[in-house]
Amino acid sequence: MTTDVAFKQRLLTPGPTAVPPQVLEEMAKPIIHHRTKAFQAIFAELSELLQRLFVTSGPVLSIAGSGTTAYEAAQVSLIRPGSKALTIAGGKFGERWQDIYDAYAPSLGIEQVRINTPWGHAADVDQIEQALKEHPEISVVTVVHSETSTATCSDVRRIAELVQKTDALLIVDGITSVGAMPVEQDAWGIDVLVTGSQKAMMLPPGLGFVGLGERALRRLEEVQPGPYYNLDLRKWVKSHAKNDVPFTPPVSLIRAQKVACAMILSDGLEAVHKRTRGLAEASRAAFKALGLDLVSHSPSDSVSGAYYPEGVSDSELRAAVRDGHGVHIAGGQDGRGDKWKGRIFRISHMGYVDAEDTRVALGAIETELAALSDSFNPEPGVAVRTFDATLGG
Amino acid sequence: MTTDVAFKQRLLTPGPTAVPPQVLEEMAKPIIHHRTKAFQAIFAELSELLQRLFVTSGPVLSIAGSGTTAYEAAQVSLIRPGSKALTIAGGKFGERWQDIYDAYAPSLGIEQVRINTPWGHAADVDQIEQALKEHPEISVVTVVHSETSTATCSDVRRIAELVQKTDALLIVDGITSVGAMPVEQDAWGIDVLVTGSQKAMMLPPGLGFVGLGERALRRLEEVQPGPYYNLDLRKWVKSHAKNDVPFTPPVSLIRAQKVACAMILSDGLEAVHKRTRGLAEASRAAFKALGLDLVSHSPSDSVSGAYYPEGVSDSELRAAVRDGHGVHIAGGQDGRGDKWKGRIFRISHMGYVDAEDTRVALGAIETELAALSDSFNPEPGVAVRTFDATLGG
Structure with a gap:
């Protein structure tokens, strides 16, 4: 299957991002x-x-x-x-x-x-x-x-x-x-x-x-x-x-x-920065509400990352989110010493992405994490509810 | 004037060339x-x-x-x-x-x-x-x-x-x-x-x-x-x-x-090579029929170049061809020793260009050279006629 024949795709990857x-x-x-x-x-x-x-x-x-x-x-x-x-x-x-x-x-x-x-x-x-x-x-x-x-x-x-x-x-x-x-x-x-x-x-x-x-x-x-x-x-x-x-x-x-x-x-640079920061803060709040640990101790506004719950396969989760919801997110990367491949996932807040797209991504992540892990049982809908509450707050 | 508002443009430059x-x-x-x-x-x-x-x-x-x-x-x-x-x-x-x-x-x-x-x-x-x-x-x-x-x-x-x-x-x-x-x-x-x-x-x-x-x-x-x-x-x-x-x-x-x-x-590689070569040979014949000297002693099929007749300004000719006919051709370039800027012009035969485009370019070049130079008086239409005869021959 190539993307040419796939239905609606949403790029939440931290580059390439969606193009208007x-x-x-x-x-x-x-x-x-x-x-x-x-x-x-x-x-x-x-x-x-x-x-x-x-x-x-x-x-x-x-x-x-x-x-x-x-x-x-x-x-x-x-x-x-x-x-x-x-x-x-x-x-x-x-x-x-x-x-x-x-x-x-x-x-x-x-x-x-x-x-x-x-x-x-x-x-x-x-x-x-x-x-x-x-x-x-x-x-x-x-x-x-x-x-x-x-x-x-x-x-x-x-x-x-x-x-x-x-x-x-x-x-x-x-x-x-x-x-x-x-x-x-x-x-x-x-x-x-x-x-x-x-x-x-x-x-x-x-x-x-x-x-x-x-x-x-x-x-x-x-x-x-x-x-x-x-x-x-x-x-x-x-x-x-x-x-x-x-x-x-x-x-x-x-x-x-x-x-x-x-x-x-x-749009204006200030408005763009404010939107990006809003999406980042609300996404991080949603990750925490899901009980996930953030990967960063000094989070960037342009991309947010969290560790997977125990036992969840990175490739399975990203495939489920992509094939079931048309949402593309990123996994982790390996460095010289640190090895984050398979351990984390990341979503982007940069560019042509808004609250609706991010809500879809968070909902998809919550649903598929819960489907893939027996021990991961968040209160249903908590990611999106927390995202909305934080954005509105 | 930007190309956005200009009417039909024909790229006969040896890169970038027209894109289908x-x-x-x-x-x-x-x-x-x-x-x-x-x-x-x-x-x-x-x-x-x-x-x-x-x-x-x-x-x-x-x-x-x-x-x-x-x-x-x-x-x-x-x-x-x-x-x-x-x-x-x-x-x-x-x-x-x-x-x-x-x-x-x-x-x-x-x-x-x-x-x-x-x-x-x-x-x-x-x-x-x-x-x-x-x-x-x-x-x-x-x-x-x-x-x-x-x-x-x-x-x-x-x-x-x-x-x-x-x-x-x-x-x-x-x-x-x-x-x-x-x-x-x-x-x-x-x-x-x-x-x-x-x-x-x-x-x-x-x-x-x-x-x-x-x-x-x-x-x-x-x-x-x-x-x-x-x-x-x-x-x-x-x-x-x-x-x-x-x-x-x-x-x-x-x-x-x-x-x-x-x-x-x-199209097939052979057919493409044949088309390119045909355009090149017929264009060179047209240049010669105009009394112009070719720049190359071992001509390439992908681009053809000729020296301007005495007294013709490169920038004026190219502007006239562009503004009057929507045809973009290239001038010369300077090297370490050799200085060909202002002395020659070149047209491309590569890619998305056919006999009709080339005929238009040759006609425009003949017309504008004649308009710009008192001493340049080819038999009217000789460039296109020679091009056609060579292509058909």
């Missing part, structure tokens, strides 16, 4: 050439909308690829060869940014100062302050704002304050935060803010975005390019100033992102 | 999650169709990004650190592959043996044979099959025969050849064949494809990964075997590529 029909419709428009005034006008409009979403006056680059492509580009283009990177991880994506610097370490002569917090915990700000003091050779700090794998939020605002006092640049993984929760690049002092298209940006996957502050732009000029070509942000910055990109861009995605950004901004 | 409505329609389908059986089935089907297009039994990877992304991945993942690369260039894209190895040279300890033929000329096979003999340390050879910037075709089949006798791998830039002209990866002995989505593949930009032969797969296992993460083909090969990709894929483009490949294969 207006945005899908834009994807089907005839292709225009990228070296035209028509495309440049679209690109300029998108760039301005992205600046409003990032809350920055600096350039926000649109790079073909995944969020990882965009983040790798920032990591490698901005670090000073021979320096140190402070890499903060507490989940699969934080660990990925460490893996990326591992791959470049011999070539760039760089070392990592790693802070690995237990999965489900926010980055430890005191530890970061200490590390910045101990290692003045740190030229770049990487941190994840909303760690999707653990549904956990870190205090990027405070971390940015600390990093701003040093010569190091802060590169923030905002892949599941931009457009979902408050994050203000300029006001918070975030040197580099990265996101991807398929999360709160309400687009299919295929584009990454990199917002660059003044200190980051200066660093690009100071540092000699290293072993990379496509990912060299200098090329992208240079083209961006002319409403262009260095390599043929995914035209359809760029036009569609313009439509999606306009939808977000017409 | 059936393919655009597929782009607008609801997003499905990539870690699902439904997506895996689509991905498996696409992979099989790609193998038929590449005429290979090896894996053909689908990588998010531009054709340059895919080519860089092949270049860096496959070269042996400390070895030499034989890099053959005769246009902007060949020079780009040299620039890429330049960027990695210090990190990978590699050297280039460069063969730069004058723009508009095919790669010199004897020179390649000589270089392979003189430099046994060559571990990789890069060559462009159809050099889009100069509308020039090189004899990749003979080059592959030479490289197959050595320990070096041949990486072919088939970005404007695969799906447009005969190229058989396995039979010709091409170790790595790369193409992009927005050319003969009839898709919007955003995907690159890398076909890997047995020797290339073995090399990936032998060589230690270097300074790259996203572009590490080992990751892509590993996921590919499970009908998966290492990073969130552009789901819409992948489903749409499946539709486009099926369209090509339902």
Whole structure:
């Protein structure tokens, strides 16, 4: 069975997320050439909308690829060869940014100062302050704002304050935060803010975005390019100033992102953040009412996760929720040390999802958990009732 | 004026090319999650169709990004650190592959043996044979099959025969050849064949494809990964075997590529090659009948280029053709030494373009050249008449 023939499907996965029909419709428009005034006008409009979403006056680059492509580009283009990177991880994506610097370490002569917090915990700000003091050779700090794998939020605002006092640049993984929760690049002092298209940006996957502050732009000029070509942000910055990109861009995605950004901004960033937070808080309350343990000690607003009750099979539960209710949720992921595959499930609150969709998902989860486990016997309907009460409260 | 409000537009540019409505329609389908059986089935089907297009039994990877992304991945993942690369260039894209190895040279300890033929000329096979003999340390050879910037075709089949006798791998830039002209990866002995989505593949930009032969797969296992993460083909090969990709894929483009490949294969590769070649030959005849000089001494079937008559402004001509006839054609490009910007124009024969579209383009070019130049006075209608006679002959 492919989705083509399946009936109504609801994507509650933390990326890709559901895409509004207006945005899908834009994807089907005839292709225009990228070296035209028509495309440049679209690109300029998108760039301005992205600046409003990032809350920055600096350039926000649109790079073909995944969020990882965009983040790798920032990591490698901005670090000073021979320096140190402070890499903060507490989940699969934080660990990925460490893996990326591992791959470049011999070539760039760089070392990592790693802070690995237990999965489900926010980055430890005191530890970061200490590390910045101990290692003045740190030229770049990487941190994840909303760690999707653990549904956990870190205090990027405070971390940015600390990093701003040093010569190091802060590169923030905002892949599941931009457009979902408050994050203000300029006001918070975030040197580099990265996101991807398929999360709160309400687009299919295929584009990454990199917002660059003044200190980051200066660093690009100071540092000699290293072993990379496509990912060299200098090329992208240079083209961006002319409403262009260095390599043929995914035209359809760029036009569609313009439509999606306009939808977000017409709702208003504050309203979107409030809706996302409301869905997250009410979902967490529903999980607790079901007697489930949350996976995060510092929950993100964009995704919520809970441990399965004893004895429930992840693949069976997700299949039942999908086949019986058309609801797609995510399981857990494995990291270097922590193994969350099979132990947790996650639902997204990002983008084109509302209270009705979330209610359907919670009802489906409750029903199928109860069907799969003899020992799991919640009061029938408690998940949705708690969700409604919390949302209304 | 944006294309949204413009009337009928005809893309005769050599990428992006026009996309069939059936393919655009597929782009607008609801997003499905990539870690699902439904997506895996689509991905498996696409992979099989790609193998038929590449005429290979090896894996053909689908990588998010531009054709340059895919080519860089092949270049860096496959070269042996400390070895030499034989890099053959005769246009902007060949020079780009040299620039890429330049960027990695210090990190990978590699050297280039460069063969730069004058723009508009095919790669010199004897020179390649000589270089392979003189430099046994060559571990990789890069060559462009159809050099889009100069509308020039090189004899990749003979080059592959030479490289197959050595320990070096041949990486072919088939970005404007695969799906447009005969190229058989396995039979010709091409170790790595790369193409992009927005050319003969009839898709919007955003995907690159890398076909890997047995020797290339073995090399990936032998060589230690270097300074790259996203572009590490080992990751892509590993996921590919499970009908998966290492990073969130552009789901819409992948489903749409499946539709486009099926369209090509339902016409039949031979029929598509014949159509493309017919359009190219008849267009070149029309250029000559107009008294224009062809830019290439070894013309490609996928794109044709001619020098402007004395005194015609490139930007004025292309604007007149676009605004008066809805026809988009390409100008020239600048390289390191050769400067073709403003001196030439090019039209594409790839993908979703037929004799009617090409006739319209040639008529528009003739009309507007005559309007812009006092000294250019062809017999009225000679371009289209010659095109028709050549096509019919």
